[in-house]
Amino acid sequence: MYRKKECVAMLLAGGQGSRLYVLTTKVAKPAVPFGGKYKIIDFPLSNCVNSGIDTVGVLTQYEPHALNSYIGSGQTWDLDRMRGGVYTLPPYQRSKGSEWYKGTANAIYQNINFIDEYDPDYVLVLSGDHIYKMNYNKMLQHHKQNEADATIAVLDVPIDEAPRFGIMNCNPDGSIYEFEEKPKHPKSTLASMGIYIFTWKKLRQYLIEDEAKEGSSNDFGKDIIPAMLGNGEKLISYRFEGYWKDVGTIESLWEANMDLLSPKSGLNLSDDTWRIYGRNNGAPPHFTSKEAKVTHSLISEGCEIRGNVSESVLFSDVIIGKGATVEYSILMPGAVIEPGASVRYSIVAEGAHICEGAVVGAAPSEVEADAWGVAVVASGVRIGKGAKLPAKEMAGEDLPDAE
Amino acid sequence: MKNVLGIIFAFDTDNDLRELTDHRTVSAVQFGGRYRIVDFMLSNMVNSGIFRVGILMKDKYQSLIDHIGSAKDWDMSRKNAGVTLLPPYSYSRKASPLVTGEYRGKIDALAGAIDYLQKNRAEYVVIGDGDLIANVALDDVVEQHRKSGNDVTMVVSKRRPADNQFATYCELSRRREVVDIRVGDHNDGKCRYEAMGIYVMSRAYLIHLIADCVAHNCIHFEREMLTRALIDDKVGAYVFNEYTMKIFDAKDYFQASMDILDKDIRDELFFRSRPIFTRIYDEAPAYYGDKADVQDSLIADGCHIEGKVSNCILFRDVIIEKDAEIKNSIIMENGRILSGASLDYIVADRGVTVREGRTMMGHENYPVVIGKSAVI
Numbered sequence: 169m170y171r172k173k174e175c176v177a178m179l180l181a182g183g184q185g186s187r188l189y190v191l192t193t194k195v196a197k198p199a200v201p202f203g204g205k206y207k208i209i210d211f212p213l214s215n216c217v218n219s220g221i222d223t224v225g226v227l228t229q230y231e232p233h234a235l236n237s238y239i240g241s242g243q244t245w246d247l248d249r250m251r252g253g254v255y256t257l258p259p260y261q262r263s264k265g266s267e268w269y270k271g272t273a274n275a276i277y278q279n280i281n282f283i284d285e286y287d288p289d290y291v292l293v294l295s296g297d298h299i300y301k302m303n304y305n306k307m308l309q310h311h312k313q314n315e316a317d318a319t320i321a322v323l324d325v326p327i328d329e330a331p332r333f334g335i336m337n338c339n340p341d342g343s344i345y346e347f348e349e350k351p352k353h354p355k356s357t358l359a360s361m362g363i364y365i366f367t368w369k370k371l372r373q374y375l376i377e378d379e380a381k382e383g384s385s386n387d388f389g390k391d392i393i394p395a396m397l398g399n400g401e402k403l404i405s406y407r408f409e410g411y412w413k414d415v416g417t418i419e420s421l422w423e424a425n426m427d428l429l430s431p432k433s434g435l436n437l438s439d440d441t442w443r444i445y446g447r448n449n450g451a452p453p454h455f456t457s458k459e460a461k462v463t464h465s466l467i468s469e470g471c472e473i474r475g476n477v478s479e480s481v482l483f484s485d486v487i488i489g490k491g492a493t494v495e496y497s498i499l500m501p502g503a504v505i506e507p508g509a510s511v512r513y514s515i516v517a518e519g520a521h522i523c524e525g526a527v528v529g530a531a532p533s534e535v536e537a538d539a540w541g542v543a544v545v546a547s548g549v550r551i552g553k554g555a556k557l558p559a560k561e562m563a564g565e566d567l568p569d570a571e
Numbered sequence: 572m573k574n575v576l577g578i579i580f581a582f583d584t585d586n587d588l589r590e591l592t593d594h595r596t597v598s599a600v601q602f603g604g605r606y607r608i609v610d611f612m613l614s615n616m617v618n619s620g621i622f623r624v625g626i627l628m629k630d631k632y633q634s635l636i637d638h639i640g641s642a643k644d645w646d647m648s649r650k651n652a653g654v655t656l657l658p659p660y661s662y663s664r665k666a667s668p669l670v671t672g673e674y675r676g677k678i679d680a681l682a683g684a685i686d687y688l689q690k691n692r693a694e695y696v697v698i699g700d701g702d703l704i705a706n707v708a709l710d711d712v713v714e715q716h717r718k719s720g721n722d723v724t725m726v727v728s729k730r731r732p733a734d735n736q737f738a739t740y741c742e743l744s745r746r747r748e749v750v751d752i753r754v755g756d757h758n759d760g761k762c763r764y765e766a767m768g769i770y771v772m773s774r775a776y777l778i779h780l781i782a783d784c785v786a787h788n789c790i791h792f793e794r795e796m797l798t799r800a801l802i803d804d805k806v807g808a809y810v811f812n813e814y815t816m817k818i819f820d821a822k823d824y825f826q827a828s829m830d831i832l833d834k835d836i837r838d839e840l841f842f843r844s845r846p847i848f849t850r851i852y853d854e855a856p857a858y859y860g861d862k863a864d865v866q867d868s869l870i871a872d873g874c875h876i877e878g879k880v881s882n883c884i885l886f887r888d889v890i891i892e893k894d895a896e897i898k899n900s901i902i903m904e905n906g907r908i909l910s911g912a913s914l915d916y917i918v919a920d921r922g923v924t925v926r927e928g929r930t931m932m933g934h935e936n937y938p939v940v941i942g943k944s945a946v947i
Contacts, residue, residue: 204855204856205856205872243643429858437856438854438875446853448851450846450849450851452603452604452831452840452869453603453604453869453871454857454870455834455868456865456867457866457867458867458881460866462863463862463863464859464861464863465858465859466855466858466859467856467857469605469856472834
């Protein structure tokens with residue numbers, strides 16, 4: 169069957185996301201819940217389908233089960249197609265031996281055959297750890313108009329934050345002349361968003377050369393982009409304006425969820441023209457009882473609320489008992505907060521159970537500045553009756569009942 | 572249950588929900604914040620392993636067709652099974668010699684689809700009304716039927732003592748054999764059970780009954796077909812003890828809606844190992860504003876609440892503006908209740924806008940129904 173596609177997307181979803189600590193002990197970062205009913209990976213996948221890109225390879229390596237079963241046939245994103253669709257691509261054994269994905273570029277290198285099957289003109293490389301809405305098709309048009317070899321999406325960041333990013337130094341016409349990874353003294357404020365479009369023929373050749381190079385870390389940012397720049401290939405920047413957030417740390421994950429509560433944050437989830445799709449568990453609408461008080465929060469289906477909730481994001485099937493207090497927190501699917509418990513400035517992961525009278529997290533005003541941070545309760549963990557989990561701490565295992 | 576075929580009656584016989592059924596049948600009426608009433612029967616079948624379901628339709632069925640689509644959301648988009656929509660004029664006179672055109676009632680509808688019934692290889696058929704709200708383990712009902720040796724097993728409930736001119740009542744013997752079936756009359760309380768509109772029989776027996784009824788020009792399923800079965804053969808009952816409500820009129824609809832605000836009833840209906848499936852819309856979670864005041868209400872995804880809401884059901888994408896106050900009301904998708912509006916005992920169909928400061932009130936016995944897309 170003839171299967172040519174103009175552009176195939178490759179989504180890098182194999183990373184552990186170690187800076188999310190206990191949230192990613194059992195799942196890869198892209199499978200971490202976000203925004204009340206989504207997972208992080210829903211954003212790039214929905215962007216793909218909304219941009220008209222219907223062939224997506226998802227490169228998995230670390231703890232792939234949750235991701236595999238979540239993606240399934242791709243029906244959720246309308247990516248169950250006869251030609252194309254979504255595929256999970258773990259490392260596999262081949263006649264010349266087998267190896268893990270050594271780096272981002274190596275992951276694509278190992279799947280050259282997959283890409284070749286669609287005979288694409290362009291390949292879009294995405295990562296599974298950012299929250300944003302973006303029309304990749306516009307970026308592709310930009311790439312084609314400029315007859316570029318590679319196009320890198322960039323975001324203008326505040327100068328004091330620039331040292332945290334990979335910075336693209338550009339000419340006035342938008343072409344890139346230099347790439348600096350986390351520069352101490354940035355010359356520009358254009359940060360790479362980790363979204364690349366390559367002309368496939370070019371990328372294919374660079375991947376093969378990079379693989380042959382000894383000592384290469386097989387990474388897009390460290391090896392492929394500098395090599396292309398060094399050889400004078402045409403690399404251009406594509407300016408993105410809008411909400412974009414890396415959710416690679418506990419703080420940024422918490423902040424990005426809190427951003428959703430402010431209508432002006434720039435990420436409108438109820439936009440009919442750019443829907444974010446996520447798997448739906450079919451729970452009935454949520455119920456708010458007469459004992460409850462809910463303000464300034466996002467609440468998903470299946471929740472049963474009898475306590476006080478403010479400034480929080482509740483995923484599906486969360487239960488909040490009478491007299492419990494939840495403030496500035498993120499409660500992931502199936503979390504249970506028993507009566508009288510207090511959860512503030514916290515992330516409570518899937519199925520965690522906070523028993524009666526337990527106290528999780530604290531407001532920044534209540535603790536020393538350096539002692540404050542978001543408290544985290546890992547998936548399935550039980551915080552015992554009256555137990556206390558201070559701000560910034562993480563409970564990866566059950567906490568016993570207080571004496 | 573590979574050898575069981577499901578049949579759903581998705582057209583109205585005696586039901587009337589005023590404005591809500593102007594554009595659709597009762598089966599296709601929105602319920603419970605995100606469902607359509609037919610979702611219950613369809614999900615009951617899926618949850619019981621019945622993956623081959625024929626849906627009999629008569630008129631006003633576009634809404635239902637749009638809702639069901641390819642039946643993906645019920646896991647019924649199958650290669651070798653799935654949902655078959657059966658409107659009138661489905662078959663040629665050759666294939667379906669009994670009835671081809673418009674249906675006078677359920678018997679005609681079944682007769683019109685006789686080709687579908689004959690070609691199927693299932694041993695048993697479960698027939699269910701699309702206007703029933705209940706979570707029934709149909710596999711249990713089939714199992715009881717199989718063991719009983721009865722010709723027909725009907726599911727009955729004792730919950731509703733009401734006096735309804737359209738309801739079918741029956742009297743049971745101690746051994747749970749049906750001894751009398753009456754429509755609209757419970758024989759001074761002797762018929763203590765109400766038929767829920769779920770019947771199990773062998774496919775061969777159903778085909779026999781249909782042919783027999785058509786030959787005698789019988790029209791009414793409950794009055795005539797069931798009575799013929801009762802006189803000639805053995806009819807047994809499966810007594811269902813959990814929540815159930817058949818939706819005949821707007822009052823039933825309102826009552827059932829308010830019932831699910833009760834946690835125990837919700838648990839009986841939305842039992843997690845037997846979920847009720849429905850079409851998925853991918854809305855964002857519901858948003859509560861700073862001044863939101865919500866009590867005892869079911870709220871679907873996509874709602875935006877700034878005002879006061881108590882004892883209500885809000886479907887997806889409903890906006891309740893600041894200083895609006897709604898009580899004891901049901902607001903369907905895309906409803907807009909603007910600032911200062913006040914509603915009590917109102918059922919608002921899809922896309923209704925209640926403008927600034929307007930007040931509308933119904934009563935528990937007569938909830939006011941506002942038609943689709945109306946602007947008040």
